[in-house]
């Protein structure tokens with residue numbers, strides 16, 4: 001995992017963090033920092049430790065090793081556990097966790113008890129406007145849709161002006177379309193306010209759409225902390241390569257530091273690897289690395305096609321029987337069984353030594 005942010009801009013610093021339940025280690029050696037104003041997603045399969053890491057940052061879980069610092073203040077280490085309510089960290093939960101007996105306005109006002117009644121009213125009105133719920137201020141949670149409830153939960157968490165906002169799978173109870181729309185709205189609101197946030201999700205598209213940085217977790221290890229672009233094009237581990245975006249591995253053998261011999265010829269990328277010549281490797285091929293080229297001697301057979309609007313995703317069988325996937329413009333329509341001329345156009349050549357399969 002590479003640290004990509006300059007020290008001066010970091011708001012949150014998580015250093016060599018370890019979390020356990022009894023003797024079972026569920027987060028190990030987690031290390032990352034979050035810049036002021038950035039939104040990050042913790043992404044990973046079920047049980048990988050996302051919620052545990054989020055709860056440790058919120059102060060609900062003690063840490064066995066390492067430290068968490070916010071704005072230079074030590075919040076957690078094996079001898080320190082600043083209480084959640086003293087961290088100035090807001091939290092939005094999957095099930096919204098609204099108070100059923102309080103109106104929308106009173107839910108939002110809940111964390112503002114230190115303000116005078118007048119100040120509270122002004123702040124609640126600001127937030128109602130921000131999340132576009134002013135017309136529903138006197139309703140109760142059960143009188144709202146799921147999306148509206150989640151907007152109230154967001155407003156309630158933002159009301160006390162937290163230094164950092166944590167969101168635990170906030171859209172998972174919503175249908176796909178609403179999820180997409182609300183995640184964009186939340187991004188806009190957070191960016192407008194300059195709020196730094198960490199969101200847990202297992203949905204890669206959601207992470208890519210929302211986050212400036214994404215941390216990919218697997219089995220308690222933070223495999224990579226990086227921009228969505230780099231996760232897709234420069235995955236640090238085989239797990240990240242598999243988990244983030246579609247892709248296939250094509251077996252090959254190193255020819256020299258930049259070039260691999262494969263069954264479909266030599267592939268040369270724009271970066272050098274230190275593997276010795278003849279080392280067996282797997283080349284990561286994304287669907288956009290395979291292009292149509294009428295002049296190419298390489299032909300693949302169409303196995304399956306999935307129309308996806310402007311693109312069609314093709315599953316192709318290479319002469320060696322290796323299967324890959326490619327996106328072609330949906331105007332180039334091919335039928336299953338048809339032979340198509342293709343060429344590999346992989347500028348970012350991503351290789352993994354074959355023995356290090358996860």
Ligand SMILES: Nc1ncnc2c1ncn2[C@@H]1O[C@H](COP(=O)(O)OP(=O)(O)OP(=O)(O)O)[C@@H](O)[C@H]1O
Pocket residue numbers: 021026044045046047048049050051052053202
């Ligand atoms: N209170 C607990 N006591 C013991 N083990 C726990 C506890 N909470 C979580 N775990 C275990 O810790 C590991 C990480 O759990 P965690 O909830 O952090 O994963 P997650 O990535 O958020 O999963 P999901 O996406 O399914 O919510 C899992 O193996 C889980 O079974």
